[in-house]
Amino acid sequence: MRRRSPPPTGLSRFLAQVDRRLRLGRALRVLSWAALLPAVTLLALMLFWRPGAAALAAGAAAAAVVLAALLAAGRRDLSRAASAADRQARLHDLLKTSLEVGEKVPDSPWRPLLERRAELAVQSTSAAGVVSIRPPRLPLAMAALLVGAALLVALLPDAPQDALASAQLSDARALPGGLLDASESDELAATKRAEGADEQVVAEELEGTPVEPNTTVRGESSMEASEPSSREERDSRESRARHGSTAARAKSELSASETAATLREEHRSQGADERDGSGPERAGDERSDMDQRDGDGESTDRAKEGEEGAAGGSPSRREIAEQVVAFDLPSPAESQRKRGNSAESALQVAAGGRRESDLGEARDDADGAGAASAGLGTAPQESDQTPLGEASEIAVTLEEVLLAARDDADATERRTRPSRQAEARRDVPPRGNASAFDAGSSELERPALHVPYPLGAHALVREFFTPEPEETSSRRSTGEISG
Amino acid sequence: MIAEPERGVAALRDAVARVRAEVGRVIVGNEDILDGLLTCLLVDGHALLEGIPGLGKTRLVQTLASALHLDFSRIQFTPDLMPADIVGTDVVQEDAAGHRSLTFRPGPLFSHVVLADEINRATPKTQSALLEAMQEKTVSVGRTTYPLEDPFLVLATQNPLEMEGTFPLPEAQLDRFLLKLRVRYPSAEELHEILRRTTEGTEAKVTSVLDRQGILELRRLVRSLPVAHAVRDYAVRLVLATHPDRPGAPSSVLRYVRYGASPRGAQGMLLAAKVRALCDDRPNVSAEDLREVAKPALRHRVLLGFEGEAEGVDTDSILDDVIAAVPLP
Numbered sequence: 001m002r003r004r005s006p007p008p009t010g011l012s013r014f015l016a017q018v019d020r021r022l023r024l025g026r027a028l029r030v031l032s033w034a035a036l037l038p039a040v041t042l043l044a045l046m047l048f049w050r051p052g053a054a055a056l057a058a059g060a061a062a063a064a065v066v067l068a069a070l071l072a073a074g075r076r077d078l079s080r081a082a083s084a085a086d087r088q089a090r091l092h093d094l095l096k097t098s099l100e101v102g103e104k105v106p107d108s109p110w111r112p113l114l115e116r117r118a119e120l121a122v123q124s125t126s127a128a129g130v131v132s133i134r135p136p137r138l139p140l141a142m143a144a145l146l147v148g149a150a151l152l153v154a155l156l157p158d159a160p161q162d163a164l165a166s167a168q169l170s171d172a173r174a175l176p177g178g179l180l181d182a183s184e185s186d187e188l189a190a191t192k193r194a195e196g197a198d199e200q201v202v203a204e205e206l207e208g209t210p211v212e213p214n215t216t217v218r219g220e221s222s223m224e225a226s227e228p229s230s231r232e233e234r235d236s237r238e239s240r241a242r243h244g245s246t247a248a249r250a251k252s253e254l255s256a257s258e259t260a261a262t263l264r265e266e267h268r269s270q271g272a273d274e275r276d277g278s279g280p281e282r283a284g285d286e287r288s289d290m291d292q293r294d295g296d297g298e299s300t301d302r303a304k305e306g307e308e309g310a311a312g313g314s315p316s317r318r319e320i321a322e323q324v325v326a327f328d329l330p331s332p333a334e335s336q337r338k339r340g341n342s343a344e345s346a347l348q349v350a351a352g353g354r355r356e357s358d359l360g361e362a363r364d365d366a367d368g369a370g371a372a373s374a375g376l377g378t379a380p381q382e383s384d385q386t387p388l389g390e391a392s393e394i395a396v397t398l399e400e401v402l403l404a405a406r407d408d409a410d411a412t413e414r415r416t417r418p419s420r421q422a423e424a425r426r427d428v429p430p431r432g433n434a435s436a437f438d439a440g441s442s443e444l445e446r447p448a449l450h451v452p453y454p455l456g457a458h459a460l461v462r463e464f465f466t467p468e469p470e471e472t473s474s475r476r477s478t479g480e481i482s483g
Numbered sequence: 484m485i486a487e488p489e490r491g492v493a494a495l496r497d498a499v500a501r502v503r504a505e506v507g508r509v510i511v512g513n514e515d516i517l518d519g520l521l522t523c524l525l526v527d528g529h530a531l532l533e534g535i536p537g538l539g540k541t542r543l544v545q546t547l548a549s550a551l552h553l554d555f556s557r558i559q560f561t562p563d564l565m566p567a568d569i570v571g572t573d574v575v576q577e578d579a580a581g582h583r584s585l586t587f588r589p590g591p592l593f594s595h596v597v598l599a600d601e602i603n604r605a606t607p608k609t610q611s612a613l614l615e616a617m618q619e620k621t622v623s624v625g626r627t628t629y630p631l632e633d634p635f636l637v638l639a640t641q642n643p644l645e646m647e648g649t650f651p652l653p654e655a656q657l658d659r660f661l662l663k664l665r666v667r668y669p670s671a672e673e674l675h676e677i678l679r680r681t682t683e684g685t686e687a688k689v690t691s692v693l694d695r696q697g698i699l700e701l702r703r704l705v706r707s708l709p710v711a712h713a714v715r716d717y718a719v720r721l722v723l724a725t726h727p728d729r730p731g732a733p734s735s736v737l738r739y740v741r742y743g744a745s746p747r748g749a750q751g752m753l754l755a756a757k758v759r760a761l762c763d764d765r766p767n768v769s770a771e772d773l774r775e776v777a778k779p780a781l782r783h784r785v786l787l788g789f790e791g792e793a794e795g796v797d798t799d800s801i802l803d804d805v806i807a808a809v810p811l812p
Contacts (some may be wrong), residue, residue: 089770089811090771093713093770093812094765096713096714096812097709097710097711098767100709100712105709108709109707110488110707110708110709114709117767
């Protein structure tokens with residue numbers, strides 16, 4: 001029998017050292033990967049706290065860099081770590097086996113070979129060389145990058161927020177009364193400037209509010225020029241700007257109503273002038289204008305509008321139409337009715353106690369084709385109570401009203417026309433169990449169109465089979481459900 | 484050889500190298516499959532080769548048998564094959580004196596290396612006739628049990644595609660195989676070499692380089708190799724991690740697996756790891772060896788549940804999850 005000899009102390013000491021370093025290395029690996037979690041949390045908190053475009057961009061850039069680093073270095077790092085782990089595990093297993101065989105099966109024929117191999121392994125390397133306790137660099141680098149991104153987000157200036165707020169403000173200014181978009185506002189401002197109006201007047205036209213001196217209209221206002229000192233201040237400024245735009249809108253509507261009243265007054269006074277004696281000339285001018293209208297159509301109208309606007313500064317027909325639209329947006333049926341009624345009422349006004357023949361002429365005027373006849377002599381006789389100027393005024397007013405009514409109808413139709421999506425949705429047949437109840441009951445079909453299938457079906461079934469609370473209570477009270 | 488493990492390890496490595504070289508004269512590629520077959524030969528196990536037709540499964544087994552100085556028989560499994568056709572039967576024999584007696588006529592199973600070609604084409608009855616032979620290395624005919632001579636190695640092939648007219652192997656049968664090896668399609672270079680060898684000139688002849696006695700000695704050497712407790716514990720944890728009712732099982736196991744690997748799987752894994760360590764000139768089994776042999780040793784022992792079957796989950800992917808989930812010793 002072979003004498004049982006203790007295992008070499010150097011080997012066991014080495015194994016203990018390897019064990020210790022292995023445990024330490026594993027703990028460091030876990031810790032380094034765990035460091036990613038607070039870094040990601042910190043970045044997410046920063047992005048939540050400063051949800052600006054630049055902050056989001058910084059976060060996205062950090063995420064992209066992290067991803068790129070993972071893709072680039074991850075595979076190499078992982079394969080290197082895997083091979084190192086295999087090497088360490090192999091050495092560890094050799095030492096363990098050698099020690100175990102030495103302790104438990106000392107007579108094993110494998111013991112000399114195992115001990116010799118283990119000693120060779122110990123001699124050829126050291127525990128520090130084989131078992132690395134250096135934590136992996138990749139997760140630490142990623143964590144540092146994420147923390148850096150979070151700090152960047154925290155230290156970013158507030159410019160993006162101000163730019164956003166100023167964009168909102170300029171948009172709000174560019175839409176006085178909700179009627180004009182930005183391009184139209186610019187167009188209006190250019191027209192006013194071409195008319196020679198100063199910037200303050202232009203700004204008033206655009207916003208409906210007087211502008212403080214030393215401030216520009218579309219550029220940086222005094223409110224935006226100063227840096228907001230805090231988030232609350234920024235919010236309050238935005239709120240004030242919103243209130244300002246609402247006030248401007250109200251003011252704009254008020255000025256529009258005033259303009260419309262002025263226009264009506266102007267028309268009335270023009271008619272009075274014509275009645276006073278300047279009628280025939282005026283009627284001749286109007287007749288030629290109307291001839292032009294008949295021949296050239298809408299483009300001529302627009303050219304005329306421009307001329308009128310540039311010459312007198314009085315509100316153009318388009319502005320009137322816009323104001324009419326702003327005041328009253330009737331439904332399509334109402335618009336249709338209004339269109340007919342307005343023509344009829346215009347005719348009634350034009351008749352004004354006249355004869356039937358005059359009424360027919362006025363109707364011709366309303367149709368546009370007979371507008372010229374009013375000035376060519378087919379019309380009113382000397383004995384007629386209605387002067388020629390009044391007839392032309394009636395014709396002009398009638399056409400104004402018709403045009404305004406047409407614009408009303410178009411605007412209303414545009415506003416009330418369903419979108420393509422809505423039309424497509426309307427074409428989709430009801431889903432789920434709604435088809436079982438589609439005998440004309442739109443109350444049942446409607447939820448099935450917008451609720452996903454199972455939920456919609458569930459809701460329908462529940463609605464169908466759940467007794468009404470009043471019914472249940474009444475039954476209980478009457479004793480129908482006794483047990 | 485046991486007395487001198489160092490020489491035994493060298494002899495094993497030399498024998499394996501010679502067999503590899505000899506088989507390599509005919510077979511191109513498939514080194515891992517050949518290593519698996521040699522592992523089964525050295526640890527007294529059986530191998531199931533799975534692959535589409537034409538990949539050289541039968542050819543590989545025939546060539547290996549030629550490189551070993553052993554008896555070889557081939558059984559082509561068909562639906563009408565009967566158990567008596569493979570285990571043998573008693574026949575009436577008349578001697579010179581006119582006396583008639585029943586004499587056992589051994590079937591093709593009485594060989595050292597048995598190639599069970601397309602094993603899943605035989606009926607379960609015939610397949611079951613192999614169970615006793617594979618596990619106990621005996622054949623019972625009537626009231627007589629006949630021992631099979633060592634080494635007894637069943638190398639079966641099956642085609643995973645043509646499932647019509649086949650009888651999938653029952654779990655008990657599958658569990659008898661030490662390794663399930665998947666024969667892969669050759670690469671372009673390997674295909675070039677195959678074409679060159681098989682379409683030009685004459686085929687190489689294989690000579691026997693390892694005899695029966697040498698195989699048995701190597702088997703004893705492999706079994707004597709010590710394994711550290713930590714490594715054995717790793718094997719146990721790997722096998723237990725394939726069980727869905729065990730705590731710590733990966734999510735894929737919990738979701739897709741109905742039954743995990745059997746203790747026979749742990750035995751096969753440890754034995755195969757021993758062969759791998761010795762072929763790598765190491766007198767100790769490492770956890771790395773167990774990881775390498777885990778898939779061929781366990782993939783046919785993990786039984787998928789309904790969800791796994793329905794979704795066509797591969798057991799290899801589940802075993803990958805298991806290997807990743809079980810920490811090293």
